[in-house]
Amino acid sequence: MTTNNKELIVKKIENGTVIDHIPADKVFSVVRILGLDNVCDEILIGTNLESKKYGKKGIVKATNKFFAKEEIDKLSIIAPTATLITIKNYEVTDKRKMEIPNEIQKIVRCINPNCITNVEEMDTTFSVVEKHPLTIQCHYCEKTMTDIKIKE
DSSP states (O other): OEEETTEEEOOOOSSEEEEEEEEGGGHHHHHHHTTGGGOSSOEEEEEEEEETTTEEEEEEEEETOOOOHHHHHHHHHHOTTOEEEEEETTEEEEEEEOOOOSEEESSEEOSOTTSHHHHTTOOOEEEEEEETTEEEEETTTOOEESSOEEOO
């Protein structure tokens, strides 16, 4: 890293993923839930960075890390304003804004202690009722929730 009076210049990554436009208060949740705190490759984490669109934002650069669908679904729930940028050979090969899926499977825990998914070992399934604010309904017990608990 080098500095230039007002800017901090961070080297480009050869291969990996950049997650930009993360809400500043969600950066460390993103790192933890995606397991980036347990990898051996370079991870750059920036938080409370200036953003014309959001005021403050966060960014994560993960070298040699590409995310599976389940991880991207987790990211869309935690940071729906984020942009996911895939880098290969120093070039952007894919850039997309997060989209909350219409159905969320396996990654959220039902808040109803009597739900069969909390009594027996089984995967959860939720339908998205509303995307802003995120409101989901359990497929099994039909409990509606806005306080979303991601399984880690």
